[in-house]
Amino acid sequence: MTKTIDVAIFGAAGYGGQELLRLLPAHPHFRPVAVTSQRYAGKGVEEILPQLEGFFPDLRFTRPEAPLPEGCAAAFLATPHGVSQQLFATLHERCPEMDVVDLSGDHRLKDKEVFYSVYGAEHRFPDKAKDFAYGLPETNREAIRQTAFVANPGCFATGAILALAPLAEQGLLEGDVTLAQTTGSSGSGAEPKSGTHHPERAQDMRAYKVLSHQHQPEIVQELSRLGLARLEFDLAMVPQSGPFSRGIFTVAHARLPADVDAAEIYARRYGPEPFVRLRRDTPSLRHVARTNFCDVSVHQRGRRVVVLTAIDNLGKGMAGQAIQNMNILFGLDETTGLLAPGANP
Template identity: 45%
Template sequence: MLFKGKKRLNAGIIGGAGYGGAELAKLLLFHPRVHLTFVTSRRYAGKQISSVNRFLTKVTDLCFIEPDIEALPLDTDVLFLATPHGISMKLMPDIVKVLPRAKVIDLSGDFRLKNPHIYRQYYDTEHTATDLLGRFVYGLTELNRENIRSAQYVANPGCFATGIILALMPLFSCDAVRREVSVVSVTGSSGAGEMHKEVTHHPVRAQNFKSYKILEHQHTPEIEQFFKDRFRNWDYEIGFVPQSGPFVRGIFTTAMAYNEAIHTDTLKATLEQLYKAERFIRVVNGSPEINAVQGSNYVEVSGMVKRNFVISMSAIDNLVRGASGQAVQNMNIMFGFEEHEGLEFPGMRP
């Protein structure tokens, strides 16, 4: 289904009250090829979206509606699922029946993993829509573009997974990893969602720094799955330690391997080969910076080799590139739009 000319597609969001859903609504409201027709929220049904997300005041008069799949507009062209993990898999069977032609982009983790047993291991719940797992395409845009182009259903990558895969891809592409690679990713407080909890409570978070879910984060298997699908006989260990940083938005990733046979020129050439032509990926000298990509769909990446340590880094905005922005980028590809439409904001500094 390709949209040509000036026709705008009808889009809807299931679960639009959280940080990711609000960011997605903002992007779609300003997208030149999209008409955002509805946003659901069980908690805020009947209330104006701008009363919950004040930054959308005078931007839209839309009100939240109940997430009743059977009552959704039948002319919906694309549906975004911005729900917590475990919800999308319960909704999809009804979506397939009620909106059989609609394209779906799921921002949760429910359809990223092909193996339901691994899903149960990392998400601590049984998968209830295993028959649909094979119909979803993994939406790491720059590295899976052609499969996304022909997909009806896309599983948007996790925020950590996005930054980590883009940082690791150069290392695996130039054979810098021998057996294992260490990854540390630091995320801001918005990654924990908009519900009040201890990990986002300002007095606790503002001047604190800690690791969590050490070597067992739920994004680990989707990263491993991606590289197993990408490289033949891929069999490496990824040691991923997520960390909580004292800032609001962004994820900074550092991936490091040890290999005396790799030189800086090799790594930099690989980075250029992979990403130079990509609109939203900036290959930078020195270190990437979170501030330079804040609020945008852009990614900064860089690499260096010192004392036989091969290092690759990335910086993303977790709510845009790590969620809503990448979802819109995937939508653009799925409908034949220019990939950058609605995503031109370059970030800001400071």
């Protein structure tokens, strides 16, 4: 008999929450039994999210402070940073046995001073971050297995770290490293803002938070953790807004300190990874949209290397990866419920 694991989704009406609800009907074990929304508390999920009609006829949104149904074993926190830290503290006090995947930035950064400088506010529970494993399975699988709490990576961070991890691990990331990353409009959530408004964005391309994006310290933290002691690099990140709704396309440049075959390093490193696909030519956002794949290509001229990655920011960059992490927490095959091909167009 298939084991059912009851899960709660906080922030279930946001883009991340909606994507979890879209993916979970294909999962043989995780069953959403509590979904929170302040705006829609009391309303039926199918009434508010018609794309889910036929899948959750009996599920209603509840307020985040409502008690969880008995037997609920895990929670996804698809809530803003600042909110997740409070929700986690309350949940952990009420249900210490519960496994948690936090999709926000609240538990990714290990250094509270860095957290303050990135998010502009003190962390209310600064000691909690050390209990969370950074949730990029491709680089931190063992730590995820050994914990009950996972800090799901940022979407830009996922595309960037997967682009550069094989070099960092080999001590090949040195000097100037640059990242140009273009995101779709769903990256900033379901709440309309001037920067995500269609007429402002549809025919345009622009940069924002140049050299100051909140994911840069997270990327540096994780690449430094992977690297050899002699690793020293200066990362320059240029985030850009693209005229599409889903996806993050990353262009990473580095100069190798030794004569090595980068493509061979990536092939060896990512060959066994179920959600990383190596491409000869450029990856494409279309091919990863609505999937949990990260497509990667590696281009080299002498010691100059350019690595390209494509992910769906709501998939591998968020909800798909959160399910991948939850699978690991429950000892399931990490691909459970997530293996589906991309589409073209």
